[in-house]
Amino acid sequence: MPGFLTLEGKRALITGGTQGAGAATLALFRDLGAEVLTTARSRPADMAEAMFVAADLTTLQGCETVAEAVRERLGGVDIIVHMLGGSAAPGGGFAALGEAEWQAELNLNLLPAVRLDRALLPGMVEQGSGVVIHVTSIQRLLPLPEATTGYAAAKAALSVYSKSLSKEVSPKGVRVLRVAPGWIETEASVRLAERLAQEAGTDLEGGKRLIMESLGGIPIGRPTKPAEIANLIAFLASDRAATITGTEYVIDGGTVPTA
Structure with missing residues (x-):
């Protein structure tokens, strides 16, 4: 059907695809015809082994394990969706964030994307096509000082990294975008x-x-519902968004009060 949204024949890696918006994105990608691989520390009982790799992406070794699984099982990748993120930092403002808390925020919200891109982007550049979607957060614009300073700072770093990457690899056929959810x-x-x-x-x-x-x-x-996040990501990953790169799409129900 002309104009029908499809991901048929695409090979996709979705991090954090076992719950929340990540699980919704994984389900939609499969419905749209993509071959999907996801990862977390442990596999949910209802998830097929063939589409899962157990790894701790907060470590360099975990990222290397996933990248190798992508190459072995999928033979490369056409779409990477970096859904992984979150925070367990304590409340209490900046004084509550010690060295361990700051490192944990970066290890969860920034470095997995950097490491996986470093491992898998060369293959995309070589094939002359691909899409990388970094899921950031409106917290980079609206940090809550009491509780989200570290998380917001890590997501802001992810956003800047993503923009820089888009300038480098878009001329080589690889689109790089950001999706910034509000409360899901x-x-x-x-x-x-x-x-x-x-x-x-x-x-x-x-x-x-x-x-x-x-x-x-x-x-x-x-x-926002998880399925609504998935709908936006699927569109951006599809060929229907073929000229979109380097931009950030906020999906927050209007939470951010400025343009």
Whole structure:
């Protein structure tokens, strides 16, 4: 069908594809015909071994393991989606972030993308085509000093790295883009809303409102669904976005208050 969105025949690596928006992206890519490989520390019971490689991407060795699996199982890669990210840093502002906390933020939110790109991009350049999508965050624009300074700084570094990479490899046929989500309604975020609701003596919707208020409000009145993140990523990865590179797409329900 003319204009139909497809990823048929594409080989894709999606990091962090076992839960949340990563799992939604993996499912959509498969539905659209891509051959997909994903990775995490352990394989979910309902995920086929053929599409999974166990690795700790916060380490150099883990990234090397995944890159080798991509070459062996897929014979190369056409699309890389760097979904991996998150934070376990304590609240308390900058003073709560010691050397270990800062290193952990970089090891999770920046260095896996840098290391995997370094290993796999030469193959894309050699074949003259490919798409790399770095999932950043609106936190790079709206950091919360009490809790997300390290995470926001790491995502900001990822965004700048991605832009620089796009300038280098786009002339060689490899598109590089960024997707910046706001609050995504994952299982983890629902648990957070439930906890906040209990502490505040309200219901789940009240807990969600507390999160939205902490972000300065979400004009559409709700968080983004994982499937909505997946839809944007799939479009950008497809040939329908063939002239899009070097840009960042914010998907946050209007949370960022400036253009």
